[in-house]
Amino acid sequence: MQRRDFLRLLGTGAALGMMAPFADVLAAGSVTMPGNTGANGRVVVIGGGMAGTTVAKYLRLWGGTGVQVTLVEPNPTYISNIFSNKVLTGERTLTQLSYKYGALTSRYGVKLITKSVTAIDYVTQQVTLNDNSKLPYDRLVIAPGVAFDALPMSGTAAAQAKVVHAWQAGVQTTSLQTQIKAMTKADTFILTVPAKPYRCPPGPYERACVVADYLKRVKKGGKVVVLDANPGIQAEVENFTYAFKNIHKNITYVPNASISSIDANTGTVNTSVGAFKGKVVNAIPPHRAGKIITDIPALANVGGRWAGVNVLSYESAIPNIHVIGDAAATTQPKAGHIANAEAKVCADAIVHLLRGEAVNPSPMTNSACYTPITNKTASWLSVVYRYDPVTGTMLPTGNGVTESSGINKDNHDEMLKWFSNLMADTFA
Ligand SMILES: Cc1cc2nc3c(=O)[nH]c(=O)nc-3n(C[C@H](O)[C@H](O)[C@H](O)COP(=O)(O)OP(=O)(O)OC[C@H]3O[C@@H](n4cnc5c(N)ncnc54)[C@H](O)[C@@H]3O)c2cc1C
Missing domain, CATH: 3.50.50.60 (FAD/NAD(P)-binding domain)
Incomplete structure (x- = not known):
């Protein structure tokens, strides 16, 4: 499309x-x-x-x-x-x-x-x-x-309070923003992705991209490690794979990384594929x-x-x-x-x-999602679903999920229109 x-x-x-x-x-x-x-x-x-x-x-x-x-x-x-x-x-x-x-x-x-x-x-x-x-x-x-499920975590109450998901916009978003702002170019941001299903399949990878972009632009350095409990990227596979390899080389993507415990005092996330340490731990629990x-x-x-x-x-x-x-x-x-x-x-x-x-x-439904990759560029995906009487489910029509063929400024401009249209259709 x-x-x-x-x-x-x-x-x-x-x-x-x-x-x-x-x-x-x-x-x-x-x-x-x-x-x-x-x-x-x-x-x-x-x-x-x-x-x-x-x-x-x-x-x-x-x-x-x-x-x-x-x-x-x-x-x-x-x-x-x-x-x-x-x-x-x-x-x-x-x-x-x-x-x-x-x-x-x-x-x-x-x-x-x-x-x-x-x-x-x-x-x-x-x-x-x-x-x-x-x-x-x-x-x-x-x-x-x-x-959200509780994550297996140890450490002082103050250290644990800093390990937020910020997956429901509000006070946790402000807390995470403050922690990211305090990072230096020598620091690492750890983002954990829960096993599916979770809300907004491209959302964690989008977050990895915009944080990596911010660290490069504003802090002139800094790393992002994505610990994904899933075997691979869950949405917009082509665009995120490209972004992680070519646009944000400061992102390390680790699949099959299920959390076994988090030590909030030291910022250590222990997973099924090893231990990872960061200055900021943004752990998104199972939903x-x-x-x-x-x-x-x-x-x-x-x-x-x-x-x-x-x-x-x-x-x-x-x-x-x-x-x-x-x-x-x-x-x-x-x-x-x-x-x-x-x-x-x-x-x-x-x-x-x-x-x-x-x-x-x-009935038919449509899912569309624009994804900022940097502060000026974006990608998108779209799927149209139709009711399938045989399975009694909504199935993708045509070729299924369509990804934008590129990551660019036009998509970013259109994303702003898409968002205001969606919110107006909901709240106005
Ligand atoms: C970082 C991030 C980025 C995202 N980006 C996108 C995107 O680009 N595109 C997209 O399509 N989606 C995106 N999403 C997903 C989207 O936000 C959710 O899928 C969407 O909000 C789900 O809508 P909902 O009405 O089911 O739940 P919500 O929007 O969470 O609303 C639930 C409401 O129910 C209320 N409530 C709960 N319990 C009760 C109760 N007992 N009594 C009364 N009220 C109650 C809550 O207060 C809340 O207001 C994103 C999500 C995140 C976290």
Whole structure:
């Protein structure tokens, strides 16, 4: 796929899972909300991230006034993980990556409750909030993102506190940024990558590249060691292999490196392929679905870690409960763009179900990801998925994953547009 085809795809992908056309996003200020479309019911959405915010918006936009949507999210502001690697290098601030829920409530009529859900009673169909109040639902959508396993670590509490993942943008991002800023050209940055599945398959390799780039540009030296628990690079193999060998020769990539322990006092990471020492240890632990899902074994029915779903509607093993975004086990990657796409398939399905209609039997979704390689260049990947009735899964169409044929400034410029379009489609 050529870059122009990819951009055309982004621009025309309103069909269900894909992003709304640029024109729709730009005209969102004048959007006309439908009246009653025949869909009636109470939908509670847990989690106002990339998936939950999108589903809340599109349930109202497509379902109309009969669909009463309540979004429960503890934080008044969402901080985007996407581009948070650029916070580490000082190219962005967390404030620039912060999004509020004003448009969701004022433009689309979603009710926002700034609390968290502590329990789900799927027999009586109600959720309990952290103030002990209850919220009944006809359909529940859960989009809590991921939780992280504890890593085997020793050392003083202060030393352990410095070993962060920064894989959920926020205070850990600031901590890691401070530690990277304090590095000298004689220092090594160690990044550990968990076994898949983890959120944003290209994300760790992107981080290795932008940190390596920063160390060369700003510190005039410094090394990055990538300890990957997987047998090889998990996304954009050609571009990252090229970048590690030719653009960032200060990166050492080590596959099959499962962590056995971390000594935070000395910055030593012991792995299945040896011990590695660094000034800064950025350890990304294995992931699982958010706690509200793993608390309920019937929901976390994929290895006790992820929620199995029917990808025609994202309904889980428990009737009337849908799971979208990183917490769902599907054949699609755990990424913000696909979370937005899954949310639209789910919103469309719920609107049909509330009308007593059948859901779309052949949904399509699109995953796209731009990756900064330096502060001025980027690469990208894209996949279009279509429902496969034989396996009951979403399978890549055409040639599968397409990588950009180069790493360049044009891609970096387009990346900025892609990001603002995705975030506008989610939060505006
Ligand atoms: C460094 C990095 C770079 C990335 N880059 C990209 C990229 O370039 N492209 C891309 O597509 N993706 C990227 N991603 C991945 C992307 O950020 C995630 O896949 C995406 O955020 C998943 O969306 P989600 O809605 O499932 O989870 P989240 O966005 O994490 O949202 C979950 C929300 O649920 C809330 N929540 C959790 N539990 C509860 C509860 N009990 N009650 C109420 N609310 C709750 C949380 O507060 C949170 O707001 C990147 C990730 C990282 C870490």
